[in-house]
Amino acid sequence: xxxxxxxxxxxxxxxxxxxxxxxxxxxxxxxxxxxxxxxxxxxxxxxxxxxxxxxxxxxxxxxxxxxxxxxxxxxxxxxxxxxxxxxxxxxxxxxxxxxxxxxxxxxxxxxxxxxxxxxxxxxxxxxxxxxxxxxxxxxxxxxxxxxxxxxxxxxxxxxxxxxxxxxxxxxxxxxxxxxxxxxxxxxxxxxxxxxxxxxxxxxxxxxxxxxxxxxxxxxxxxxxxxxxxxxxxxxxxxxxxxxxxxxxxxxxxxxxxxxxxxxxxxxxxxxxxxxxxxxxxxxxxxxxxxxxxxxxxxxxxxxxxxxxxxxxxxxxxxxxxxxxxxxxxxxxxxxxxxxxxxxxxxxxxxxxxxxxxxxxxxxxxxxxxxxxxxxxxxxxxxxxxxxxxxxxxxxxxxxxxxxxxxxxxxxxxxxxxxxxxxxxxxxxxxxxxxxxxxxxxxxxxxxx
Ligand SMILES: Cc1ncc(C[n+]2csc(CCOP(=O)(O)OP(=O)(O)O)c2C)c(N)n1
Ligand SMILES: [Mg+2]
Numbered sequence: 317x318x319x320x321x322x323x324x325x326x327x328x329x330x331x332x333x334x335x336x337x338x339x340x341x342x343x344x345x346x347x348x349x350x351x352x353x354x355x356x357x358x359x360x361x362x363x364x365x366x367x368x369x370x371x372x373x374x375x376x377x378x379x380x381x382x383x384x385x386x387x388x389x390x391x392x393x394x395x396x397x398x399x400x401x402x403x404x405x406x407x408x409x410x411x412x413x414x415x416x417x418x419x420x421x422x423x424x425x426x427x428x429x430x431x432x433x434x435x436x437x438x439x440x441x442x443x444x445x446x447x448x449x450x451x452x453x454x455x456x457x458x459x460x461x462x463x464x465x466x467x468x469x470x471x472x473x474x475x476x477x478x479x480x481x482x483x484x485x486x487x488x489x490x491x492x493x494x495x496x497x498x499x500x501x502x503x504x505x506x507x508x509x510x511x512x513x514x515x516x517x518x519x520x521x522x523x524x525x526x527x528x529x530x531x532x533x534x535x536x537x538x539x540x541x542x543x544x545x546x547x548x549x550x551x552x553x554x555x556x557x558x559x560x561x562x563x564x565x566x567x568x569x570x571x572x573x574x575x576x577x578x579x580x581x582x583x584x585x586x587x588x589x590x591x592x593x594x595x596x597x598x599x600x601x602x603x604x605x606x607x608x609x610x611x612x613x614x615x616x617x618x619x620x621x622x623x624x625x626x627x628x629x630x631x632x633x634x635x636x637x638x639x640x641x642x643x644x645x646x647x648x649x650x651x652x653x654x655x656x657x658x659x660x661x662x663x664x665x666x667x668x669x670x671x672x673x674x675x676x677x678x679x680x681x682x683x684x685x686x687x688x689x690x691x692x693x694x695x696x697x698x699x700x701x702x703x704x705x706x707x708x709x710x711x712x713x714x715x716x717x718x719x720x721x722x723x724x725x726x727x728x729x730x731x732x733x734x735x736x737x738x739x740x741x742x743x744x745x746x747x748x749x750x751x752x753x754x755x756x757x758x759x760x761x762x763x764x
Contacts, residue, residue, distance in 0.1 A: 379615075
């Protein structure tokens with residue numbers, strides 16, 4: 317069928333999306349440009365500028381862009397541990413801060429490693445630290461996470477070693493870690509597929525509980541109930557069939573799932589406004605799934621809404637959709653040049669909302685982050701980066717033929733033929749190289 321959409325009309329469409337965002341809500345995150353919603357949540361302030369704006373369109377927020385904490389009883393109720401004013405509360409806040417700083421440092425180191433030829437590719441997370449650390453901090457160890465390829469801070473919080481985060485990006489393995497060791501699946505690159513995987517796992521949790529295989533936890537805390545699943549998707553994934561099907565199944569079966577969308581404003585070079593003229597959170601309503609829009613650069617608000625959503629999931633309340641409004645400050649991947657499609661002014665505007673600086677400002681104002689603390693956190697981040705670098709450059713290339721090892725669980729004639737063909741090809745280099753033709757275990761190795 318002939319294409320009806322040439323490159324010119326695609327460009328026009330992108331511009332139309334951007335223009336629509338400008339007129340609809342002032343900025344691409346649905347907040348107003350005059351800052352009127354910068355400090356308070358719906359119910360205590362005017363809605364956005366769009367005539368069609370609804371209260372739920374304004375992202376819930378506890379820390380404003382200057383790091384000033386604003387009360388919100390509905391959210392504060394989920395933060396009694398970090399709000400307690402005790403030594404433990406301070407330690408918990410500092411731990412969140414350290415996680416975010418370390419995540420950014422790992423990201424910078426991985427980007428440098430890619431530039432130096434040590435990694436094939438890297439998808440940076442810079443700007444999304446609060447969305448990832450805040451949501452991951454709400455999880456129990458027996459919960460299960462399905463993510464895309466950008467959730468490095470979530471993976472770290474689950475216990476994935478930094479070097480394991482990078483294995484797959486070095487191109488030496490088809491995976492990176494044992495999912496069952498950390499209750500997090502390895503990164504999913506098929507956009508949105510992990511939403512369905514999440515629903516399936518959540519159905520399994522439900523079935524285990526119904527059959528008495530697993531007892532829901534009953535400690536008398538807000539964390540009580542069954543295990544739950546968090547599936548992370550991007551804004552671009554929201555237009556995938558898989559995600560929409562996941563919504564339908566999740567709502568039908570009322571599974572213990574949090575579908576957590578990091579709306580980082582871009583799907584590679586396509587702005588979110590191109591695929592939706594209204595906030596993504598409104599889509600949840602159409603599936604009968606409760607939706608909440610949160611400032612994804614506010615780690616406290618993210619922690620609170622994720623805890624509430626997980627509580628609902630654990631206690632039979634079914635799925636929740638979270639739209640965390642954030643921003644991808646770097647390129648889509650190291651193979652991308654975002655200056656080709658977005659203005660520097662946009663990045664500047666979002667830099668004002670930097671999630672790490674925002675939490676630091678809050679902590680400093682309360683005397684919870686001293687110069688010594690900052691130095692310690694930075695040193696810890698540098699140490700992780702140094703260990704990461706040393707670990708990555710020491711990773712050995714796998715034997716070339718091992719690429720055929722795990723295509724199927726058992727022997728397969730086509731794979732065997734391809735393996736033999738490639739072995740013959742490699743044998744052609746035998747006199748120019750040391751023996752690169754050996755290796756692999758012909759099907760059943762333990763390569764990760
Ligand atoms: C099914 C499918 N279609 C297309 C792609 C190519 N692709 C890779 S990343 C990407 C954009 C995804 O954007 P978003 O969901 O917003 O996630 P982000 O990269 O911003 O974290 C696309 C279209 C893919 N990997 N899978
Ligand atoms: Mg995106």
